[in-house]
Amino acid sequence: MALAIAMLLAVFLLYTAVVGNSTPVLQPSNLAGHTGTVSLTGEVIGPVAGESHTTGLTFGLRDISGKSQTIPINFHGSVPDLFKVGRHVNLTGAMKNGTFVATDMTTKCPSKYTTTNGS
Amino acid sequence: MADLGRAALIVSFGLALWALAAGITGAMANRRRLVDSARNALIACFVSTFIASAILASALVRHDYTFVYAASHTSHDLPTLYSLSAFWGGQEGSLLLWLLILTGYAALSVTLNKRLLRDLIAWTVPVFAGVATFFSFILVAVSSPFVTQSRAVDGAGLTPSLQNPYMVAHPPMLYLGYVGLTVPFAFAAGALLARQADERWLIATRRWTLAAWMFLGFGQLLGSHWAYVEVGWGGYYAWDPVENAALMPWLAATAFLHSVMIQERKGMLKIWNVVLVALAFELSVFGTFLTRSGVINSIHSFARSSIGPWFLVFVCATAIFSTWLILSRLPLLRARTKLESALSREATFLYNNLLLVALCLTILWGVLFPVLTQAFLGESKTIGRPYYDFFLRAFGLPLLLLMGIGPLIAWRRASVRSLIATLRWPISVALTAGVVLLILGAGSSIPGIIAYTFCAFVLTTIVVEVVRGTRATGSLTELVGRNRRRYGGYVVHFAIVLFAIGVAGSSAYGSTKEQLLLPGQTMSVAGYNVTYKNLEVEKGPTSSETRAVMTFTGRSTGTLRSGTNAYFADGSSSREVGIHTNWLRAEDLYVIFDQKQGEGVYFKVLVKPLVNLLWVAGIVFIIGSMVALWPDAREQKRLVARLALARA
Structure with missing residues (x-):
């Protein structure tokens, strides 16, 4: 039985290593050098402009700690309800000509569980 | 009032500590008065925790903003029901609810079993008390719901999307489930500590496990439905770490509910069962840790809080304790019989268990992946939906098939020929359904059509079983009444089939x-x-x-x-x-x-397509669980008789 479990463990180790499309989770400060699809977490910096269904929504993103340069974002897709300047968001996309082009965005829900800076 | 609440929690902590210390001393020295005193302290601990909870609840309903907790989770315009639900709206209140449910479960289960299992209860009490000591300590020293301030004008209120009936019911349901898994753990650990590793702890806790499992399952479904109608991205499950945190103990408990039947009947899988019980308990504490510590990025975004390290210590301590306990009692857990054939009911139950645990560990691996990659590769990585979907199919589809075979295959040893004879109807119906669906164009998704075919197979096995049983006994109610556990199980299986059809339909053919x-x-x-x-x-x-x-x-x-x-x-x-x-x-x-x-x-x-079968499945699931839970004198008698035989 232990053998069977060990084999199953090996299967998903193998899967995640070979087939699994694991995505690096980054903040703007350690984005440099990554060319593939990554998951980027940070704080939204204004101004927010453009239109997410046509030209793309543009805004800036920096580390949640606030200590990093701001990266320009171009987002295409459905903007979550809770998106606004100052919110923490998670984007999926890749760098293209100095702009991070994202197609998927989730906001961290400011649920009743959160206590940090009252958001 | 806040002072009274604080005092009540300190009393709870003291009582839990006493129940722990007196319980261990009493059980080791076999001193009955100390053992009784520890048990009474545990019951009193529930009373004082209840008083503390009542004070907090009343502060929330009265909008008493001298309580920081009330000020940060309610506001004047908030309806009373939602003000009350703010009880589990924040960390401190949630922890208090944990303690309240824990001591409630402990007091009730210990009182109900005190005669039947006297020698075992002596050690069960300190296990409960140990968990209660941890939670009451956190509430007293680290994260108190009774912190006060000078009166504020109005509170911060509750996020609009959470002002929803689902969010009133979903968290307490989950807690009833999470915390309920402590009961089988405490009795199993109590039995091992008392070196009484017979099946009594299983029988004493079967219904408790079933109830906890029902709450946990239904609670998750409520959360899914809320996400579907309220959050509005069009899905109902996102494989988010916090969602997974509730799914993992549920899967472990599902495996346990099945493997106990093999132990009761055959005296096999004893080690496996205590491992599963410990795993389910660990995962439920780990789930609380996960949702509260902020170590893993989740859309649920619970703030990074001070209780994380404490929980980590607690998770590690209980894991070490469980491992030590099981290893040191291995000789007591020797199986009475051996597996005779890979084609038998025992074996199918074992396959079902392996698949459920494998699925559970796969999810755990996915949840921990960002932490592990950070630790070993220096860069955090996540694995997303494709990983989970792949394994849900790889392990879920065989599970579905086994759900049809398991209840019908012969004990001990079956032959392929007899199995096919038993399953001739289900096999023909499933094949016919598969062909018809292919013609109708369901072949666009291979996993989808496999799922549908397997569902038709399982559904037919259930119908065949019920029809055959009804013919033999003469009436359906008589049949179900005679063996509630078995037929309750079939109803739950039916719910799982509906669920599987709903998932396959809405995801593969949407x-x-x-x-x-x-x-x-x-x-x-x-x-x-x-x-x-x-x-x-x-x-x-x-x-x-x-x-x-x-x-x-x-x-x-x-x-x-x-x-x-x-x-x-x-x-x-x-x-x-x-x-x-x-x-x-x-x-x-x-x-x-x-x-x-x-x-x-x-x-x-x-x-x-078919997405509403998910919600129908939830109702059927509750009905099936209730049928299996309902007290049954005949079954009890059978178990006691079997037990006497086993101990002789």
């Missing part, structure tokens, strides 16, 4: 389309023609409500509204999806108001 519509324009999605008529803006009590009026024709005809609410209070907005349910097909037409663009609106329209 359609999605996004389009900009001007008033009067129409878009077509999967047999529906949806027309955007006009926009209505109304001023509601708390928000400005924008609604697009849509009509649709095709598979069914009608009107629906989809839009957004802009809340006055904090300027936030939320999408309010429009859902039309076509009950004949159990299908939803799901319209998301994505964004306004001049005169037009970007709509996202989803057609989700």
